[in-house]
Amino acid sequence: MRVLLIDDHSAFRVNAQRALEAEGHDVVGTAANGESGLRAAHELDLDVVLLDVGLPDISGLEVARQLHEELPSLPVVLISTHDAGDFAELARTNGARGFLSKAELSGEALARLVAVG
Amino acid sequence: MTSLGNSQVNVVRALSASAPGDDVYAFALAAIGNSLGWQFGAAWEPDEPDEKELRCVGTWTDRTIDAAAFETVTRATVLARGEGLPGRVWEDGTAMWLAGAPRDMRLPRRQAVAASGLRTAVCFPLHSERGFLGAIEFFTSAELDADERLLATMDDLGLQVGQLLERRWAEEAAHEGAQRLRAVLEAALDCVVIIDNEGRLLEFNPSAERMFGIPADAALGREIAEVMVPPELRERHRAGLARCAAGESAGLLGTRIETEAMRADGTRFPVELAITQIKASDPPLFAGHLRDITARRRAEDELRASRARIVEAADAARRRIERDLHDGAQQHLVGVALSLRLARQKLEPDDHATARLLDDAIAELTTAADELRELARGIHPAVLVEGGLEPALRGLVARCPVPATLSGIPPQRLPAPVEVTAYFVAAEALTNVARYAQARRVEVTAELRNDVLALEIRDDGRGGADPGVGTGLRGLADRLAAIGGTLQISSDPGAGTALRAEMPCGS
Numbered sequence: 001m002r003v004l005l006i007d008d009h010s011a012f013r014v015n016a017q018r019a020l021e022a023e024g025h026d027v028v029g030t031a032a033n034g035e036s037g038l039r040a041a042h043e044l045d046l047d048v049v050l051l052d053v054g055l056p057d058i059s060g061l062e063v064a065r066q067l068h069e070e071l072p073s074l075p076v077v078l079i080s081t082h083d084a085g086d087f088a089e090l091a092r093t094n095g096a097r098g099f100l101s102k103a104e105l106s107g108e109a110l111a112r113l114v115a116v117g
Numbered sequence: 118m119t120s121l122g123n124s125q126v127n128v129v130r131a132l133s134a135s136a137p138g139d140d141v142y143a144f145a146l147a148a149i150g151n152s153l154g155w156q157f158g159a160a161w162e163p164d165e166p167d168e169k170e171l172r173c174v175g176t177w178t179d180r181t182i183d184a185a186a187f188e189t190v191t192r193a194t195v196l197a198r199g200e201g202l203p204g205r206v207w208e209d210g211t212a213m214w215l216a217g218a219p220r221d222m223r224l225p226r227r228q229a230v231a232a233s234g235l236r237t238a239v240c241f242p243l244h245s246e247r248g249f250l251g252a253i254e255f256f257t258s259a260e261l262d263a264d265e266r267l268l269a270t271m272d273d274l275g276l277q278v279g280q281l282l283e284r285r286w287a288e289e290a291a292h293e294g295a296q297r298l299r300a301v302l303e304a305a306l307d308c309v310v311i312i313d314n315e316g317r318l319l320e321f322n323p324s325a326e327r328m329f330g331i332p333a334d335a336a337l338g339r340e341i342a343e344v345m346v347p348p349e350l351r352e353r354h355r356a357g358l359a360r361c362a363a364g365e366s367a368g369l370l371g372t373r374i375e376t377e378a379m380r381a382d383g384t385r386f387p388v389e390l391a392i393t394q395i396k397a398s399d400p401p402l403f404a405g406h407l408r409d410i411t412a413r414r415r416a417e418d419e420l421r422a423s424r425a426r427i428v429e430a431a432d433a434a435r436r437r438i439e440r441d442l443h444d445g446a447q448q449h450l451v452g453v454a455l456s457l458r459l460a461r462q463k464l465e466p467d468d469h470a471t472a473r474l475l476d477d478a479i480a481e482l483t484t485a486a487d488e489l490r491e492l493a494r495g496i497h498p499a500v501l502v503e504g505g506l507e508p509a510l511r512g513l514v515a516r517c518p519v520p521a522t523l524s525g526i527p528p529q530r531l532p533a534p535v536e537v538t539a540y541f542v543a544a545e546a547l548t549n550v551a552r553y554a555q556a557r558r559v560e561v562t563a564e565l566r567n568d569v570l571a572l573e574i575r576d577d578g579r580g581g582a583d584p585g586v587g588t589g590l591r592g593l594a595d596r597l598a599a600i601g602g603t604l605q606i607s608s609d610p611g612a613g614t615a616l617r618a619e620m621p622c623g624s
Contacts, residue, residue, distance in 0.1 A: 009448045015455040022459055053503055054443065061503055081447040083490055086500035086512040102451040103486045106458065 001047035006037030023107030034058030053080040068095025124152035142175030155255035161203040162251040171196040187233040203252040212241035212271040214263035237261040241271035243279040308407040314362040314400040331381040347379040424599035439497040527565040546574035554578030568623040575615040582608035
């Protein structure tokens with residue numbers, strides 16, 4: 001899958017990109033904030049957007065809402081270190097396909113969420 | 118001697134001319150003594166409160182004799198009922214004549230009488246509707262035979278003097294009461310006003326003058342509503358007064374009310390008001406005590422603002438700690454977890470020992486990450502910041518070990534202090550339900566009405582929760598008070614516990 005990774009933690013972007021690519025996915029773009037992430041989502045040819053909940057400029061939930069409105073066919077998966085129980089429903093009500101805990105991020109889990117939608 | 122009738126008239130006239138505060142007995146003794154030609158007089162009253170003995174309470178001497186020694190003895194004499202001339206009058210209840218006083222063995226003061234040259238005495242009781250009030254005796258150096266007409270006149274005088282005395286005492290008591298009331302009103306720090314049943318000001322003390330910026334002369338007689346009440350509150354005030362005047366106090370009388378008052382210059386200020394009806398007044402009179410609570414309100418506002426700042430600062434600190442954990446330790450753990458998984462993927466398929474080591478490390482790391490996440494959420498729940506109250510409470514309800522429902526949470530975002538307070542109220546309440554209530558179910562409901570969020574957590578457990586025990590509920594009450602909110606708990610034994618928090622959401 002072609003993945004856009006939006007997260008303000010550079011170490012996580014590196015680790016996540018490495019993990020996903022090890023499973024055969026292609027991280028075609030990364031962004032460190034919501035605004036550049038939205039721009040990249042419109043510019044790139046993508047299968048999924050991995051989107052951190054806590055971004056420095058715009059809330060990840062707000063970015064998810066905008067992407068759902070502007071690019072409704074593009075799956076968005078929210079990620080965070082926070083509890084999935086708190087955010088899974090919130091992610092869906094904001095137009096995202098689902099929620100993944102960062103510690104449990106894997107290409108397989110991501111693919112499963114995208115496939116469910 | 119003048120005629121008895123004239124004497125009687127003179128006595129009554131003299132007594133009537135005395136003013137409150139004058140020695141009534143001095144007037145009576147002088148008036149009677151001078152009118153009827155006696156030379157020494159003494160007034161006697163029963164001792165209060167037992168009324169077992171008579172004591173001399175006043176004397177009078179004309180200028181024709183030197184009765185100083187007898188006066189001294191008389192003032193020092195105490196007579197039991199039946200003893201001496203006044204004691205016998207007390208017992209018999211009628212005027213008595215004593216000729217040859219120095220020789221009368223029943224007269225305890227006979228030696229002093231003899232030494233003063235006094236010969237004849239007369240004594241009559243003072244009566245009123247209450248009964249015996251005392252006795253008045255007169256002495257003269259003349260040897261006089263008993264005069265029945267004079268005795269009858271004395272009895273009449275005793276009744277008239279008694280009634281006058283009684284009236285004068287009542288007047289003096291009333292005067293003293295009025296003086297005391299005046300002194301209290303003058304010295305009162307509170308504003309005190311008295312109004313009639315139509316609201317006209319009858320009393321306006323110096324504090325009221327200062328508080329309302331209007332002299333009493335200008336206020337008295339005017340309607341209180343016009344002098345002290347802001348225009349938009351006047352009709353309500355008049356309606357309340359009408360209810361009180363009609364005997365329907367509707368909770369107004371005897372309670373403290375906080376309202377707004379208006380000075381003569383139109384400026385307004387908050388007051389605490391207590392209204393009482395003055396007893397036995399018909400038509401009714403009402404006394405109002407007003408206290409300017411501007412300073413208290415300001416202090417309360419400052420205290421509330423100070424508490425709010427402390428709570429906000431604490432919340433900000435908690436949020437900062439949560440952010441630090443999220444951006445620091447949690448991200449590092451995530452990085453390590455992802456790296457370990459990657460390493461696990463790249464292992465040679467038959468390197469089982471390393472695989473086990475990595476699996477153990479990943480499991481340990483996951484546990485550490487979970488614990489850190491729980492810690493961070495307890496410090497400040499990120500879901501509250503990101504999603505607001507509804508998803509945050511939904512998470513709480515989902516994690517509650519007692520079956521719980523959630524309803525009525527307003528979907529819109531509320532002021533951050535309200536969201537945080539509501540969250541911690543619900544968290545503490547649900548924790549208490551799980552720990553102590555032995556409940557089968559718990560309901561979390563909320564309602565936003567008139568800019569006030571009411572949050573209620575009601576369980577069907579054993580009840581009997583004591584808000585005074587432990588710091589949790591007290592802490593919640595403090596936290597609510599800091600944002601102007603309130604906490605109510607009802608927890609009768611066996612009837613479950615309902616905790617209701619109300620929080621103003623306006624600016």
